[in-house]
Amino acid sequence: MSFLLNSKTFRMKQLMICTSTNWSKMNQPVRLLSNSKTRYPDYETIYQFPLIRVAxxxxxxxxxxxxxxxxxxxxxxxxxxxxxxxxxxxxxxxxxxxxxxxxxxxxxxxGHNRVGFIYLKDDSTSIKIAYTDFWGKRVDIEVPVNDVWPMSDIPISPLNPFYYELRRYSSKETLKFNIKGANILNYEKFRLVFGDTVLT
Missing domain, CATH: 1.10.287 (Helix Hairpins)
Structure with a gap:
């Protein structure tokens, strides 16, 4: 009889430990942002598009x-x-x-050429742009800040309701990015890259 009681007590303790462990994991915040300090120690994430994984x-x-x-x-x-x-x-x-x-x-x-993350270097001289290519693979490129077109210089397009163009002076390749639905994590530094005109 004592053996059965000890066994039940042991199982109850196990259940309490498992339950408390699961609740502690459930209460932990879910990290949705790319950790730029891990991927790029000298850069700060200034832009993130949450639906990039869907694209x-x-x-x-x-x-x-x-x-x-x-x-x-x-x-x-x-x-x-x-x-x-x-x-x-x-x-x-x-x-x-x-x-x-x-x-x-x-x-x-x-979703092709859709920008998911933009990282700004600590000295504000360059950015890293992470986007998806034609087959959905992540591509990271480094671009000098002065090579990026200001948003005020980008022509208005009929596709603006779906995305805006990210252009560079040194390349004919056009990337796509959103303002609506995106997370601009630092407006001041975002304006430093794209100019004072931040579209909505």
Whole structure:
């Protein structure tokens, strides 16, 4: 009897320890911002776009869907020619695959070259820009502050409701970034890079 009581007491203690441990983990804040001091010790994060992971995921899905559709259409065509599957099934697969590719390509356009983070060097001479490429991979580049176009010099575009352009004097490549929905962590330093005109 005493053994059973000791066993129950031991299990109760284990349950209390596990419960307190789980609650302590749940009460810890979730870190959404990139830790620039870990990735870039001499830089401070001044801009973050929370939906950058979604943009990256869409572009990665686009790549996977292209591979599946590109490999699947010849296979289903051979199977249909061999009367293993019906011709209708092969047509449905090809139609569905191509349609889904078109949808993901259209959605991926908004995420292509989308800026997720901007880091400003401690001496305010350069920035590091982290953005997603065509296939959803993160790319980090270093740019002198005086190479960035001020926002007041960027022409108005019909696509401004979706994104603004980030341009550099030294490159023809255009990056995309948002103001609405983004976190500007230091407005003073953000204006130092992009000028006094901060669009909304």
């Amino acid at each position: 990256s995921l869409v572009n990665k899905l686009k790549f996977c869907q292209c591979v599946i559709t590109g490999a699947g259409i010849p296979v289903t065509s051979v199977l249909a020619a061999s009367n293993i599957i019906t011709t209708d099934a092969a047509i449905v697969f090809a139609t569905f695959g191509i349609t889904l590719c078109a949808i993901l390509y259209t959605a991926g356009f908004l």
